[in-house]
Amino acid sequence: MLSTAAVSWKEPNVECSIDIGLCPNIKYKHKTAQRRLTLFEDFVAFGGVCVSWRLVMAALKKDFNMLPRVPWLMLAEKDDGSNLRDFYCPMKCKNIYRSMLPKASGKRFFSSQGWLLTIAADHEVNLLHPLSRVQILLPNLTTFSNLEEMATHCTDKLYHNFIQKAVLSSSPSTTSDYAIMVIHGAISKLAFYRRGDNAWTTIETWLSAYSDVIYHEGRFYAIDCWGRIVVCDVNGSCPTRGQIMPVMPNEFTHSLEKLYLVESLGKLLIVLRQGVTTRDDYTHGTTRLRVFELNWEEVQSLGNRALFLGFNSSFSVEASNEIKANCIYFTDDCFEAYYSASFADEGAPNYHPEGGGKDMGIFNLSDGSIEPHFRGRSFDPLSPPMWVTPSF
Known part of the structure; x- marks a missing residue:
């Protein structure tokens, strides 16, 4: 169940009619109450109050899935042995939403389209929805075609960094x-999975x-790390080939770090x-970000938008009072x-013993x-x- 911290229920945002009478375990003087839930976060918090309210949320979630929402920051796993995971909402009230996520415990994961791609120590790969906790089994790490690269990794730590990014085409x-x-x-190649595939397919570019x-x-x-862009149509006639687009001008190559x-x-x-x-002092930290169009013309303003x-x-997303x-x-x-510092061999420099964050x-x-x-x-x-x- 999802619970909330620092959430005030004295003045809830209201927008639609919710029949509280559907919840037989909740005692109210009136069987119905008007609630104007103007934010997706309010609706999720509503479902976190108790089991009965969660049932109401489940029955109405299709009607609320289009509510305005802001991204949540999924915080790092707690070191207390619990399966609780905190989600920070960067709104004015700075709520922390808490969810039981045992299926994410001790795993490496990435987020896309409201889902998590999780990688376990036994090389199992899944899609996990952090709110509904629905899980979809995917082909494991051993099904990647470039198995010779796996030999360059310590097998018990393969799940730490074999996958470096994951993106869904749709939810x-x-x-x-x-x-x-x-x-x-080891050299950051591309690979894809289509629903029903038994293995991951590598794209050679x-x-x-x-x-x-x-x-x-x-x-x-x-x-890629030199600013070259490749386009891949995994449902086309040549899904394992990519089309290369114009490359970055030489004037930018001296400042490349992360793209x-x-x-x-x-x-x-x-x-x-x-x-x-x-x-040189084993530190790192962002100093500047620059934005360009695909023709490498610099963008001076994002207008009323924010990037994540x-x-x-x-x-x-569109900017708001919160963004x-x-x-x-x-x-x-x-x-x-x-990473190398956190899992360094004995005697190696320990740059950041706590890891990323x-x-x-x-x-x-x-x-x-x-800021x-x-x-x-x-x-x-x-x-x-x-x-x-x-998302739901």
Whole structure:
């Protein structure tokens, strides 16, 4: 069951009629009450009060799935041995939503389309919905075609970093016709899974290590560490081949550190993140983000939009009272900067013993300032905090 902390029920947002009389275990003077639930978060919190209210939420969730919502920050796993997972909502009230997620415990995961792709120590791979806890079994890590690369990993730690990004074409909650593209392996290749496949299929493009991937207008787009973009149609006649698009101009190559692809108002954008590589003093931290169109013309303003980057599939949302316009919300997905330190051999430098979670914030594209979006402490070397789009 989902529960909430720091949620006030004295003045709930109200918008639609909910028949509280459907809940026989709740004692009210009146069998019905009017509640104007104007935010998706309010509706989820409503269902977290008790079992009876959760039943009402389940019965009405289709009507509420289109409510306005803001991304949640899924915080790192607690070290108290519990299966509870906290979700931070960056609204004015700064709510923490808490859910029992035993199927995510001790696993590496990524988020896309409101789902988590989880990788377990036994190499099992699943899709997991964090609110409904529905789980879909996928082919495990041993079904990847480039098995020779797996030999370069310590087999008991293979699940830590074999997959580096995962993106869904669409949500399994709304369609059975979905595909998943992942960045994987020692040299960060592309591979995909289509519903019903028995194995992951590698795409051979002969480019450098891929940095990000996104699904846009029926095809997957991926960008490598040199700014080269490849387009893949996994449902086309040549699903294992990619079409290479124009490359980054030489003037930008000296400043490459981390690249992302994100859609905003129907247009694909490239985001360049700087400051994330490990420095001489074993520290890392974002110093600047720049946004470009696919022709590498720099974008000076995002307008009334905000971008969300990290171990999630990159996305944009319309700004609101809770989400700042012309800003980029980022989390600590610079795996190379803290992973080797957290799991270092004895005697090796221990840069960040707590793992990822340090390099998070809100970058303002107007003035270059950075401010925190979460002021607590949440670190983990396996699955640090990441953005999740709440959905049913």
